[in-house]
Amino acid sequence: MENIKANVILNAKGLACPTPIVKTKRAMKDLEAGLVLEVQATDKGSKADMKAWAESTGHQYLGTLEEGQVLKHYLRKSSQDETLEKKHPLVITNDELEAKLEANEKIVVLDVRETAEYVFNHIPKAISIPLGELDDRIRQLNKEEEIYVVCRTGSRSDLAAQRLAEKGFTNVVNVVPGMSKWSGKTTGI
Amino acid sequence: MTMKAMSSKEVTQKIFNKQELFILDVRNESDFKDWKIEGENFEYLNIPYFELLDGVEEILGKIPANKEVLVVCAKEGSSVMVADMLSDAGLNVSYLKGGMKAWSEHLEPVKVGDLKDGGELYQFVRIGKGCLSYMVVSNGEAALIDATRMTDVYLEFANKIGAKITHVIDTHLHADHISGGRRIAEKTGAAYWLPPKDATEVTFSYQPLEDGNDVEIGSVKINIHALYSPGHTIGSTSFIVDEKYLLSGDILFIDSIGRPDLAGLAQDWVGDLRESLYKRYRELSEELIVLPAHFMIIEELNDDGIVSEKLGTLFTKNHGLNIEDENEFRKLVTENLPPQPNAYQEIRKTNMGKINPDEEKQREMEIGPNRCAVR
Numbered sequence A: 001m002e003n004i005k006a007n008v009i010l011n012a013k014g015l016a017c018p019t020p021i022v023k024t025k026r027a028m029k030d031l032e033a034g035l036v037l038e039v040q041a042t043d044k045g046s047k048a049d050m051k052a053w054a055e056s057t058g059h060q061y062l063g064t065l066e067e068g069q070v071l072k073h074y075l076r077k078s079s080q081d082e083t084l085e086k087k088h089p090l091v092i093t094n095d096e097l098e099a100k101l102e103a104n105e106k107i108v109v110l111d112v113r114e115t116a117e118y119v120f121n122h123i124p125k126a127i128s129i130p131l132g133e134l135d136d137r138i139r140q141l142n143k144e145e146e147i148y149v150v151c152r153t154g155s156r157s158d159l160a161a162q163r164l165a166e167k168g169f170t171n172v173v174n175v176v177p178g179m180s181k182w183s184g185k186t187t188g189i
Numbered sequence B: 001m002t003m004k005a006m007s008s009k010e011v012t013q014k015i016f017n018k019q020e021l022f023i024l025d026v027r028n029e030s031d032f033k034d035w036k037i038e039g040e041n042f043e044y045l046n047i048p049y050f051e052l053l054d055g056v057e058e059i060l061g062k063i064p065a066n067k068e069v070l071v072v073c074a075k076e077g078s079s080v081m082v083a084d085m086l087s088d089a090g091l092n093v094s095y096l097k098g099g100m101k102a103w104s105e106h107l108e109p110v111k112v113g114d115l116k117d118g119g120e121l122y123q124f125v126r127i128g129k130g131c132l133s134y135m136v137v138s139n140g141e142a143a144l145i146d147a148t149r150m151t152d153v154y155l156e157f158a159n160k161i162g163a164k165i166t167h168v169i170d171t172h173l174h175a176d177h178i179s180g181g182r183r184i185a186e187k188t189g190a191a192y193w194l195p196p197k198d199a200t201e202v203t204f205s206y207q208p209l210e211d212g213n214d215v216e217i218g219s220v221k222i223n224i225h226a227l228y229s230p231g232h233t234i235g236s237t238s239f240i241v242d243e244k245y246l247l248s249g250d251i252l253f254i255d256s257i258g259r260p261d262l263a264g265l266a267q268d269w270v271g272d273l274r275e276s277l278y279k280r281y282r283e284l285s286e287e288l289i290v291l292p293a294h295f296m297i298i299e300e301l302n303d304d305g306i307v308s309e310k311l312g313t314l315f316t317k318n319h320g321l322n323i324e325d326e327n328e329f330r331k332l333v334t335e336n337l338p339p340q341p342n343a344y345q346e347i348r349k350t351n352m353g354k355i356n357p358d359e360e361k362q363r364e365m366e367i368g369p370n371r372c373a374v375r
Helices: A019-030 A046-057 A094-102 A115-120 A131-140 A155-166 B008-016 B029-034 B077-088 B099-105 B151-160 B181-188 B266-280 B311-317 B326-334 B344-352 B359-365
Strands: A008-012 A036-041 A060-067 A070-076 A091-093 A108-111 A147-150 A172-176 B003-006 B021-025 B042-046 B069-072 B093-096 B108-114 B120-126 B131-138 B141-145 B164-169 B191-194 B214-217 B222-228 B237-241 B245-249 B289-292
Touching: A008 A019, A019 A036, A019 A046, A019 A070, A036 A046, A036 A115, A046 A060, A046 A070, A046 B029, A060 A115, A070 A115, A091 A094, A094 A147, A094 A172, A131 A155, A147 A155, A155 A172, B003 B077, B008 B099, B008 B108, B069 B077, B069 B099, B077 B093, B093 B099, B099 B359, B108 B289, B120 B151, B131 B151, B131 B214, B131 B222, B131 B289, B141 B151, B141 B214, B151 B164, B151 B181, B164 B181, B164 B214, B181 B191, B266 B326, B289 B311, B344 B359
Parallel strands: A008 A036, A091 A172, A108 A147, A147 A172, B003 B093, B021 B042, B021 B069, B069 B093, B141 B164, B164 B191, B245 B289
Antiparallel strands: A036 A070, A060 A070, B108 B120, B120 B131, B131 B141, B214 B222, B222 B237, B237 B245
16 A cells, blocks of 8 residues: 655544544644645544535545544645646646547556545556655656656646656656546546 | 533424424534434524634524524534534524434333233334334333334333333344344343344344244233234234234335335345235234334324324325335335435344444444335
């Protein structure tokens, strides 16, 4: 199983409703946009509430892992990245990428979202390198290959595609809009 | 202003008396949609507690000033928080003690009627979940039918009326709630009866309940006559008590009929269900008072809180008993069925003795409404 990295871990174990949500709300307030919070709770009802709370506040609820009695909820603080202007010239739509995957074309899908976003839902065989780790892990990628970069809304993947182009990758395409609207096959835990 | 706790018993009385109540349910929307406190004159507002963390000002205008207000959540904690904020804002409010968890477990005993020579029949209304269980009492002895897992309630009640529980019966292997039958039988030394066709996989010994069996209690014999009526399960058995009451289990309800799919065999059991409802029940006296093991909607409660109706009345009024065409009947009970009850497979296994979840887990398995019927 992939190792999920969270930026902040909140311990809400042993606490009854409403405290886990109250604490989560506070922790989210202090978190930087786009970062991931892991909430550890034992209240079984916290799962549905976390999801509903995140939806009502605009944060992303990524998923929940159950480890024995402990529920680990993963949430990503909402960011305004959808509105950023995309600069990388080569783009492809979700549907076009899906067609390539369906046709078994020899391509690489690079998912630059956070690991917590990736593990719960991603395109089968997509490689996970979060945007923040791209520079350090760029050697894992091959310049000869056709690389399709995907994130949630096309913004982080735009930055990643630009970065790869700077490093001499010529065959890099940004997938727009990305996983938020992806209707093709996915896998996850 | 003030905030006080309201018990499940008090809420139940308001339902029975058709009183007005304004319920502010602060659980999340999907939980509220799935299952809530039902009362004929209850009004509702559903705002999840996590939308009220910064204050209740925005909803003050939606809460009527002239009505009693009850704040409800899953386990009490969030409702106390919200009720406290509302009382700070100047309202008189209550919160539901123990939340929906307590509501799901509340049992309200109601006397159905007298049996011959001083005998009595009680219905235990599990108001939050719609489960009904029965206690037949005669001369210091009692038989308990379709007991829930809240065993203390029955034991205390029997104690209070000075009766010893000598027979415990389940009309069928339940799929929507965990039976307390076996535990009560163990505690009291009573015989535990089960229909053998439903009990092929159980891990404990029991008294096989067959068609035509008579269970008698008390020195003045009250007769509990078993009538094999398969369809909801293959073993489902009804009872005729004192030649006056028909305990119909999950075969026939007031406004609906049993569903045949909870053991996974809808197609196979449709014929049995039809035979039970359209032939075996037709042969009975129309004067019998039907007492089912469930109610689905609050309108099925009579004015005194009892769930009962004359068999003859059901023959004319219950839609499920009035479908001439066999194919149409088959369609009704096999297609478009409501969602299956929460964790029903695990509940069946628990009732077979195959798994032994702890109390917290049992509570969680039973959460939500019962869904044993088709209308």
